[in-house]
Amino acid sequence: MIARNAAAHGTSRDGKDIVARVVAVLKDCGPDVLSIEDVLPFLPDFAQIDQFKDEICDALASYSSKIEHYIKEMNECDQTCDTLRDELSRLRTVGVQVRTNARCAFTNKYVMESDEPFYAFPSGYVVLEKALKREVLPHLNERQRDRVKFIDEELARLRRLRTTNRSPMEKAKDDFEIEELQHELDGLIAAECPLTGSVMVDSITRGFDDDDEDAL
Numbered sequence: 001m002i003a004r005n006a007a008a009h010g011t012s013r014d015g016k017d018i019v020a021r022v023v024a025v026l027k028d029c030g031p032d033v034l035s036i037e038d039v040l041p042f043l044p045d046f047a048q049i050d051q052f053k054d055e056i057c058d059a060l061a062s063y064s065s066k067i068e069h070y071i072k073e074m075n076e077c078d079q080t081c082d083t084l085r086d087e088l089s090r091l092r093t094v095g096v097q098v099r100t101n102a103r104c105a106f107t108n109k110y111v112m113e114s115d116e117p118f119y120a121f122p123s124g125y126v127v128l129e130k131a132l133k134r135e136v137l138p139h140l141n142e143r144q145r146d147r148v149k150f151i152d153e154e155l156a157r158l159r160r161l162r163t164t165n166r167s168p169m170e171k172a173k174d175d176f177e178i179e180e181l182q183h184e185l186d187g188l189i190a191a192e193c194p195l196t197g198s199v200m201v202d203s204i205t206r207g208f209d210d211d212d213e214d215a216l
Helices: 002-008 016-029 036-042 053-092 129-139 142-162 168-189 198-203 210-215
Strands: 118-120 126-128
Touching (some): 118 129, 129 142, 129 168, 129 198, 142 168
Antiparallel strands (some): 118 126
16 A cells, blocks of 8 residues: 555656655665565556665565575474484384383272273373373363363264174274274373373462362
8 A cells, every 4th residue: 555655646757756756665664564575566667677676686685584594494393303203213112011010190099900091101100091181181271172072982982883783894994093083082191291291390380179178
């Protein structure tokens, strides 16, 4: 709008004063408000490039600087990705041993004697799935909590289907979906140890429940 108004008030036949007026507006506004690309469509077709060559050179220099900055960011991203790939490859070879008498860190139940899944963390803690969800869910955002609820419902539905008379192909499809959903659930609730990760740090700012206060 600014460039259009400046160009509309030009009067000379050769367009010089139009260019001069637009260039003046360009300088007054500065590159953060108005750029050479914004004003070019409003210059007359017969305008000569030497009338605003300085502005074009400044724009090209700015583009060059931005390109170098983006290249640097891309290189840093590549290095970060390489580091993550190496870490993922390392983690695939890392195993966690669970003792036969291991107890859930929250319920103190023997995990080997429980009829529910459990998670073993590199920190050495072992947690039953229900207890883990109870501890982690309050620290997830609403979208993540909704997703966990949806996955639980889908896993229950698919596991019920597995007990019905289904064809081998249908069972294979169910197994694939169960595996994918389980991986996603693991990432949501077991991305880190609840006793040594950010969940424990965040819990410091939470007030005690009434039951906890009574116990104290």
